[in-house]
Amino acid sequence: MRYAATIVNVRFPKSRLSLGVGLGQSRWAVYGQSRSFDSPTEITDNRRVEAGSRDTKTPMPNNLERAAYWVTFILEHCPFPNRDALAAQFANAQIVRLCECGCNSFSLSLATPDEVPPIAIASSGQPYRMVFEADFHDRSELEVGGSIEILLFADESGHLADVEIDYCGNGIPIPENLDLEFPPYNVFVSDSLT
Template sequence: MSNTLARASKWTAFLASRPEFPAGDRLLAAFHAGKITRLCDCGCNSFDIEVAEGAVTPLAQPGERGGSVFELEFRTSEEQSTLEFVVLVGANGQLSGIDVDYCANSYPVPDEPVLVEPPYHVRTSAALAI
């Protein structure tokens, strides 16, 4: 399935609802305050977003550079397949994108992947403002 604004919204809402993600309300606020600047067309469901400084409470502490502040990975019902999420912020601590990859970006993300609970990998950066 092609990557769309609806898919970006779906995955953002999914991550915000997860108990593993400690800043769900701020993630949703950032998504709604931001402007999508890129929907990747390689088959993944990743996107870049710009959130104006001061528009909402940042997801992370500002720093010299941005990067990954949260990772969540699941096995899927397909044998030896995985679905990975990475939440990215800019140097200002605002949401800058979410990477959504299937099988380490080896294949396109299926329309409705069936996730096996619980996730097998969760990483929350100390920079994430909780």
């Protein structure tokens, strides 16, 4: 069997570092280095796509409807310490950017930021920082250990600025169908949250 492409993702525990490796034409490469191999079984992969076939995992589209889904999901399933403040941020926000890389991330701009209390302490000199993360196992991907990572970022004033929704450390586009396990297996809460 000949493979047209193989996507390999390595996520390093306790860090946000991901390494993506791609295979094509019987060679694999990491940051410009490559080596030949005789069989695709010499590497561990998350997904294989046979030559001439379609990938069976349809990526979840990133659009305003999907962003609204994630806002509801975050408010219902993420253990954010002050949900009312987070809900007020979402209610006052406009989506100003939808990422197109295969994740479901989006950026926000508050319509009237003075009317909504910040979710984090204001920081001078640090205009953009992660203030919260919740990671959920995807039971539909037990063989490869898939997960959804939800990260919230605040701007310098402490208001919500970005919502990052990644799959497997953003190494794979988010699949259309998810079967997430609750509660989240990993939660990070910044000391700067109010």
